[in-house]
Amino acid sequence: MATQALREHLDELMGRAIHVGTRKPVEKLSEFIVVSRIGGGRETFATTAPRFLVECYHTGEIEAEELALAAEHALRSAVGRTYSGGVITHWTGDDNLVHFPDPNTDLVRFQFSGALGVGTR
Numbered sequence: 001m002a003t004q005a006l007r008e009h010l011d012e013l014m015g016r017a018i019h020v021g022t023r024k025p026v027e028k029l030s031e032f033i034v035v036s037r038i039g040g041g042r043e044t045f046a047t048t049a050p051r052f053l054v055e056c057y058h059t060g061e062i063e064a065e066e067l068a069l070a071a072e073h074a075l076r077s078a079v080g081r082t083y084s085g086g087v088i089t090h091w092t093g094d095d096n097l098v099h100f101p102d103p104n105t106d107l108v109r110f111q112f113s114g115a116l117g118v119g120t121r
Helices: 002-014 061-077
Strands: 019-021 031-042 047-058 086-093 108-119
Touching (some): 002 019, 002 031, 031 061
16 A cells, blocks of 8 residues: 555656666665565554655665655655555654665665555445
8 A cells, every 4th residue: 555655646646657666676776665564553443654764776875865855754644545445544753763774775775654544344
């Protein structure tokens, strides 16, 4: 669900298609985002709040940070939209956007985490 929201809204925000997936792409790209579920669970009988780590990669440091900021904005702007049968009720970021080098690539990585509120059926 977070991956769907990012794909849809990032394209609008950035004006170009950005690869968003749950794994690093096999092909060498200059920018991409990896979304991983890192926990979370039910908030109430009708809502759940899965937690996600969002890793944003780019060739440049400024661009990687801008991509991360756009990704968080995309998650916030997904509130009220429906994905996979669930309505996004909120994005609660952890205010932890950080430059975190990845030793397995030459790309710059910025990452952040948070909870995506989802209304369940």
